[in-house]
Amino acid sequence: MTLPASIVTPLIPLPVLIPLLAAALTLVLGRRPRAQRIITIVALVAVTAVSSVLLFLADRDGTTALQVGGWEAPLGITLVVDRLSALMLVVSAVVLLAVIVYAVGQGIRDGDSEQPVSIFLPTYLALTAGVCNAFLAGDLFNLYVGFEVLLVASFVLLTLGASAERVRAGVSYVMVSVVSSMIFLAGLAAVYAATGTLNFAQMALRLDDVPQGTRMAIFAILLVAFGIKAAVFPLSAWLPDSYPTAPAPVTAVFAGLLTKVGVYAIIRTHTLLFPDGSMDNVLAIAGLLTMVVGIFGAIAQSEIKRLLSFTLVSHIGYMIFGVALSTKAGLSGAVYYVAHHILVQTTLFLVVGLIERQAGSSSLRRLGSLAAASPFLAVLFLVPALNLGGIPPFSGFIGKVALLQAGADKASVLAWVLVAGGVVTSLLTLYVVARVWTKAFWRARADAPEGDISDDSPTALLDNASDVSYDSRVDPGRMPVGMLVPTVGLVVVGLALTVFAGPIIGISDRAADDLRDRTVYITAVLGGTEDPVTYGVDAGADATGGGVR
Incomplete structure (x- = not known):
């Protein structure tokens, strides 16, 4: 039974x-601060609940x-x-909730000097509102x-602590975001x-009557604006230098979520x-270069945050690959x-935050023996890392196979080049995460080039100990439950994308059908206020020919 609009629509702005x-x-x-934390977590739980209901209703009823006001x-x-x-909305809400629980746990255990709670939580909630909007x-x-x-909220979060590097x-x-906004x-x-x-x-109706050259110029302008925000090559150089400097929770939510809005x-x-x-050809080439250039950048890194930032750029290319195919499967x-990448990338950055807290560094030149020191931390890294690398049966493998199959079905020369680029990128991603595993977790710390040096970390080092041996670190103790639970939760949700891949791909298939049939969206918004046929939109027309499928 379909719920009346009077029941569904009040949930939409929530x-x-x-x-x-x-x-x-x-x-x-x-x-x-205690009241702030409670309000923030309750609000994000409510957003997650409302978003889940909206997904259920949208998938069932369309x-x-x-119309506000x-x-x-x-x-x-x-x-x-x-x-x-x-x-x-659902995936973003889950990630935003997990990250804020992680941040609160970190603040309670280690102090709030890195993310002052009086500023951090209201700004984080504003960021949430911007994403949902x-x-x-x-x-x-x-x-x-x-x-x-x-933009406003992320600038505040990015510069928390006001260190020279963060500012x-x-x-x-x-500066990059302002340029993007001006282009927008x-x-x-x-x-x-x-x-x-x-x-x-x-x-959508009126652009069909706009001359082809003008349409292409407008689309190109919007693609540049969105390409900067999504970190599509060659508009992605800003990302690896910006994200790794922020506190671990901020880096996690930025890396996992913000580029996906673009x-x-x-x-x-x-x-x-x-x-x-x-x-489509421009998008396909951009997707291919984003995949390949990003992963080669990751190979050259020795700092895990920067390495993951480059893999983030690389895997944006897979999404652009699918869009450029302009098919239902793509x-x-x-x-x-x-959905897969939001969850997995966020999880990996949260794990890196735990590595930094426990080991005092995230540099591969200084890490070693983490698997022996903390086997559970090793598992927390290994599962999402293999997922990112596309090892079966994880969701990364399922998503990549779906995209590669879509490219093979397209069967054009450029589509086959994209398929080859996707395979190479997947193999190199696996090499990158395996390199992190062998260096940070598997080898002896004594074999690391700088294994006797640790970064200056307020929770891991003695006072005034910016250049001391690793063994003089203060024992950071057990991993805080408040940081551990949301990280484990995201690992489990990432695995759920594999366990429930059938129903979730069913939703993505139906979403693709909606995207290719523009009359679904147009009718829902305009209703009978404008006749689609008057503007050349025929429900039986082919989507690639100016109408919709």
């Missing part, structure tokens, strides 16, 4: 409203739109929940607002000049606004791989 209200409340309670589309703000946006946005300007909320990385990050604004202006609207559904924007605009395939594989 993933944005709940963290915004919680952010305001935690800001007022700045001198009561796409639903809410009662304004009819396209005049007002439109929020849209379909299978893609709902799946992104971007996924729900039904118009291009609201998507821009979501990105700007992310330098934060300034670099902001230029795209907004071009779209409005060409169509007279910023509502996605109405734009990928989501590429998927949405490509399938809804520009489905004619005119830029889109389905890309959607599944986005």
Whole structure:
């Protein structure tokens, strides 16, 4: 039985409203850190619950739109929940909840000097609202607002502690983000000049009447803006220098989630606004170069955070690969791989935070014997690392096989080149994570080139001991439960993507069907306010020919 819209639609704005209200409340309670923590965790649990309900309803009943304030589309703000946006909401909410529990556990155990709780928690909640708003946005300007909320919140989180290194990385990050935002604004202006609207559904109708050259120019501008945010090569050089300097929880949520908002924007605009395939070859080449250049960058690193940052860039290429195929199988594989990568990449960065806390460093030149010192920590790293490397039967293997099969089905020369690039990248990823395992966990610490030196860590070193031997470290004790539990939880959720791969791929398949049939989205947003046939959108037309499948 389908629930009436009057029951479903009130849930749609809650993933944005709940963290915004919680952010305001935690800001007022700045001198009561315990209350701040409770409010933050309760708010994120609520966001996770609401997002899960929205995914269930979207998968069962289809796409639903809410016109905020009662304004009819396209005049007002439109929020849209379909299978893609709902799946992104659920995965993001799970990751955001796990990371904040990890951060709170770290702060309680080791102190809050690295992430002052009075600033950290309200900003983190604002970041959550920005992410959810971007996924729900039904118009291009609201998507821009979501990105700007992310930019402001992420700059604060990136520079916590105000060390010279973090401020330098934060300034670099902001400069790149501001350039991206300016390009995005230029795209907004071009779209409005060409169509007279910023509502996605109405734009989808009106862009069909825009000359081909103008359409391609607008799409190129938006791709550059979103490509910077998604760290697509050659627009990805900023990422490895920005993310590793932040505190471990911040790095984890940035690496796992923020670039995927850019990928989501590429998927949405490509399938809804520009489905004619005119830029598919450009996307395919960008995806191939992102995969290959990123993984070669990872091979050259000796610091685990930077190494994982390069693998993050590399695996964005797999998602662009799927989008560029413009087929149901390619889109389905890309959607599944986005969900997989958010979970696995976040988990790995949380594990690196535990490594830094227990060993005082994340440099491969200084690490060794971690498997003997902490077998459980070794398992926590090994499972998501093998998942990232695409070892069967993990979700990384399933996602890569889905994308490679989609490329083989496409059977064009460029598709086969992408398949070859995907295979090579997967093998090199496995080499990279195996190298981390053998150096940091398996070999004796005495065999490390700098095994007798540890980084200056407030929880791991004696006072004024920036250049002391490893053995003079203060025993950090057992791994804090507050940091361990969310990390284990994310490992389990990552494994659940394998155990429940069938149902989840079913959702991604249905999401791909929705993406290729634009009338589903357009009808949900505009209803009977505009006749799709008047604007050349025929439900029986081929999506690659200017209409929809």
